[in-house]
Amino acid sequence: MPLRESEAIVLQSYPLGEADRLVSFLSRSMGRMRGVAAGARRTKSRFGATLERMSYVRIWFFERETRELVRINQCELIESFVTAFRDYSASIALALMAEITEAVLPDREPADPSFRLLLLTAQTIKRRCEFELPLAYFALWTVRLGGWLGSLEHCARCGAELPSGAFVNSATPGVTCGKCRAAGTKVLSTGALSAGRKMLSERLDRIEDRELKSDPLRELTNYLLDLLEHQIERKLKSRELLEGF
Numbered sequence: 001m002p003l004r005e006s007e008a009i010v011l012q013s014y015p016l017g018e019a020d021r022l023v024s025f026l027s028r029s030m031g032r033m034r035g036v037a038a039g040a041r042r043t044k045s046r047f048g049a050t051l052e053r054m055s056y057v058r059i060w061f062f063e064r065e066t067r068e069l070v071r072i073n074q075c076e077l078i079e080s081f082v083t084a085f086r087d088y089s090a091s092i093a094l095a096l097m098a099e100i101t102e103a104v105l106p107d108r109e110p111a112d113p114s115f116r117l118l119l120l121t122a123q124t125i126k127r128r129c130e131f132e133l134p135l136a137y138f139a140l141w142t143v144r145l146g147g148w149l150g151s152l153e154h155c156a157r158c159g160a161e162l163p164s165g166a167f168v169n170s171a172t173p174g175v176t177c178g179k180c181r182a183a184g185t186k187v188l189s190t191g192a193l194s195a196g197r198k199m200l201s202e203r204l205d206r207i208e209d210r211e212l213k214s215d216p217l218r219e220l221t222n223y224l225l226d227l228l229e230h231q232i233e234r235k236l237k238s239r240e241l242l243e244g245f
Contacts, residue, residue, distance in 0.1 A: 008058070010025050011098045019039050019042050020041065026114070032102065035069050052080065162175065
């Protein structure tokens with residue numbers, strides 16, 4: 001039972017028994033995992049605030065082949081997002097990102113691109129005190145990494161270029177032109193398509209908030225969240241809170 005070490009992002013933690021916590025975390029080297037932090041709920045716990053949601057930590061844990069849960073031995077805080085959680089809208093966006101990560105990533109499969117994506121978008125929300133662009137970027141690249149996006153440049157059926165708006169359906173990856181539009185599809189505006197293309201071609205930290213307007217970002221995010229909910233076959237709980245903004 002070797003002691004393992006990894007960078008990690010805490011996705012969620014739950015009370016377990018009288019003194020322990022059950023922790024879901026994304027390890028940079030080993031993927032999404034769950035473990036028990038013994039004594040984490042005690043007043044003088046050695047874990048301190050390291051197990052708060054979205055905390056970026058260095059984690060040490062023991063793993064046994066016959067057990068699903070690892071035993072968390074120690075955590076060292078690299079970066080806290082407590083200040084970002086003080087803003088209600090930002091806290092909902094961060095919670096939604098953590099929920100999506102838990103839902104789409106399989107257990108114990110290395111997912112370094114997803115780790116870097118989650119960290120980058122969380123840091124951007126914290127730094128800019130704005131969530132619409134980072135959340136849209138996170139949803140877009142999560143769908144892209146999952147293989148569910150399709151082209152935003154050409155019609156998924158006839159291959160024609162899409163200079164203007166297109167039509168989408170959460171059950172079918174890709175977008176279609178007006179000629180190939182099927183029943184049950186929704187309009188995705190030119191602005192939303194343009195925002196998606198820009199975010200696929202540039203890093204988030206190189207895109208200024210003023211470059212992309214709020215309405216197209218929200219439209220694109222809603223489409224991407226529909227795609228994600230179709231793939232995980234359930235509704236995202238945090239999304240309901242987000243729709244109030």
